Amino acid sequence: MEFASDHFAIVHILNQYWLTLLLVISMVLISRTFVAGTRYSPILIIVVFGLIMGYIMVGTGLATPGLPEFPIVELTSRVTITALMASFFVGGQEIRKLFANQKIDPEDMVVPSSQELFLGTKATQFMFLIRGFFILTGIEALRRMVTGYTTGEPLDQFYPLLGYIGLVASIILIDHRAKITNKAVYIRKGIYETAVIILVLTAAFHIASWIRPFIALPEIFFAMIISVGLGMFMVRWQFGPTIKSLLFAGIPIVLAANFMVGGSRIAEAFALTGMTSVLSFGFFGQLLWMFGGLAILILLGNANHIRNLAPGMAGSLSHSGLTGACTAGDLGPQAAIRAPIMINIPFIGHIFVFSILAASATAGKLLIPYTLAVVMAGLVLTFFALKILRGGVGEEQSEIRGLMIFSLGWQLVAVFGGLFLLDISGMPLADAVMANASAISHFGLFAAIQEGMFGAEAAGMIAFVFAMPFLVHPLVFGIFGKAAENDGIMPAKTVYFLALLGVVGVLYSMFF
Structure with missing residues (x-):
């Protein structure tokens, strides 16, 4: 037997x-x-x-x-x-x-x-x-x-x-x-x-x-x-x-x-207390950080071309979906070549990301002074990146250098800015990390949560929480697809509108 x-x-x-x-x-x-x-x-x-x-x-x-x-x-x-x-x-x-x-x-x-x-x-x-x-x-x-x-x-x-x-x-x-x-x-x-x-x-x-x-x-x-x-x-x-x-x-x-x-886990997740706020922040945060970043690159960086926008946002958000699209060649050969650079550069910032988050997990709460310091550093880096991009339009080396700095700066702003907003709203740390990881489709945070960095419950739920904001991705990839069909140029007004919608949605999910 x-x-x-x-x-x-x-x-x-x-x-x-x-x-x-x-x-x-x-x-x-x-x-x-x-x-x-x-x-x-x-x-x-x-x-x-x-x-x-x-x-x-x-x-x-x-x-x-x-x-x-x-x-x-x-x-x-x-x-x-x-x-x-x-x-x-x-x-x-x-x-x-x-x-x-x-x-x-x-x-x-x-x-x-x-x-x-x-x-x-x-x-x-x-x-x-x-x-x-x-x-x-x-x-x-x-x-x-x-x-x-x-x-x-x-x-x-x-x-x-x-x-x-x-x-x-x-x-x-x-x-x-x-x-x-x-x-x-x-x-x-x-x-x-x-x-x-x-x-x-x-x-x-x-x-x-x-x-x-x-x-x-x-x-x-x-x-x-x-x-x-x-x-x-x-x-x-x-x-x-x-x-x-x-x-x-x-x-x-x-x-x-x-x-x-x-x-x-769809049915199970909606029965959990507080999951609605986590999912709504993930959904609208996707609009805020993705289209907010695109709006900044287009409006302040004069970088409205898919060769800049796709790898720039893939790297600045460590965005799993956009990263996969770039490396698979779905968004053009230039994006495929530039994306691995932009994906790696923000991981320098992960020294701060994972160090502060690990210390926060031990303390059971977000360490606010360090969080605000990293957000300020991210804003400064983003400012210098936009300055480089404005002065180097069409020059490959200048564009790549500008995108490298932007990827690091906007990553720090998105990760710690999002966690700070969620801390203000009173969300528990484990839920906040899940919400923010899904809001930026951040594969590093996703892997860390999946490994159990924030407990067994978060490790079990992250696959569902991470998946739900991908329902925004018809908009994300629709915009990039439209740009690819329009000689690489993205419809700026649509990007601005979606970024504004993300701001309103995030504020709503925080306080209502």
Whole structure:
């Protein structure tokens, strides 16, 4: 009987694995089909399908909130750090090129196939999606095994099997239609990249554990620092299949899984006290910080072009959806090249973000003097960034430098300005951090909350709270899509109106 029980457990886990692959990849493919032929990003559709899928699974009795019956979905939703590490590495490379005054012109040893397998998805892109899923789940399973992470569930004993399947599949899934200058070298590059990611994640875990008695900085902070450093050191590294897959498919896959988990908690969340205020601030805060930042760049920075606006706002908000759209190439080649730089620069500010938040979590309240000091520093940096942008219109180096400073400055204003507003309204710290993380779609705060930095309840609810403001994303990506179709120029009056609506909505959510 014990043998039969073990046998069925293995079959069940494998069935779960293939089912999760089908659900997540089909969700991304359908989203790409919806926006095929346009300049809009598929991420705005992923949120809708993900929330509906999670809600239906619970509503039909197939699962319960949080989807504990689907442990591979939960595993896939927790690979945020891995999905971002490729962007951190590329950002380090681009920063080194910028400071060395080298032309930002990434080399490539692969010519993608132009054959379209699905509407809106070419053959090489499809292989990136499939391989991305195997890379993310394989690395996460091995990371948990190496670090001794356990959930207390039967899934724990299958980490070696899942890691083996994921990594082996990720090695062999190379698009034969693509033109590769040296396939053997390309495959080896993928193996090296995967091995380094596992080593960096393990190092980040141990460093975070060592310093936790002094300050509870999350793993993503150290993973970012190491990845950026490697990128700056290995500036001539041509991307292998692992980095390519994560840049194209990493964030969409993570978001699809997270939105499924978030959708499963819809009914549960609305029954919690204070959740309405959290969700309303997240929704209107998205309008305030996104369109407020765009309005400032357009009105005061004279930077109304998608090559500036998309990477600038992706970096200044550490915005998961916009970051995914940029790195996947949905918003043009210039945005794809600039975005990794802007995504990395604000993480310098995360020294303050996570340090102050960790100290605040220990104290049980927001540390106001430090918060106001960081907000003032952010405003000063934003002022200088706008000055540089105004004086360097059309000059690539000046635009990039201005956007780098803006990304850091506006990040500090948005993170600590939002937390200060919520503290004034009397919202508890854990709820305030969830609300502000969702208001700016900030993947760093999301990962930190998901790791348990603000307690188990916040860790369980963040997927839902983070997902709900994505319902604003039809506006966000609609505006960027409109700009892409209008030679990169964004409709300024619409941006100003939405920013004003965000201000009114945030004030309402704070006091009513």
